[in-house]
Amino acid sequence: MSTVVLTIGPAHTLRQAAALMSARRVGAAVVLDPDAGGIGILTERDILNSVGLGQDPDAESAQAHTTTSVVFAAPAWTLREAASAMTHGGFRHLVVLDRGEPAGIVSVRDIIRCWAPAPRAPEPVL
DSSP: OBOOOOEEOTTSBHHHHHHHHHHHTOSEEEEEETTTTEEEEEEHHHHHHHHHTTOOTTTOBHHHHOBOSOOEEOTTOOHHHHHHHHHHHTOSEEEEEETTEEEEEEEHHHHHHHHSOOOOOOOOOO
């Protein structure tokens, strides 16, 4: 789990969100909307889909592209539980909530890193 959680507001533009995500090298931002009383997620795919449709990233708000029907994980979830939720839900980022607050994000990349064998040192050339 990455404990670097990028949070943005619903009024951020997609360009602003993309710039923040790029600077922090993350593939998703948690969208906190106190007026709507919820937590959503904006992913790189959401931004890509908008741009692919010809929408202006300077005019489109994060709120318009945020997924609000989010599956949340608890800090006590195992890697297997997280992977199962992501597989069954068809998403690549899982927000971890601790006492109702975003505490981290698990990505498919995190799971692969944990389950893939460590890279071996290259064989010496004789």
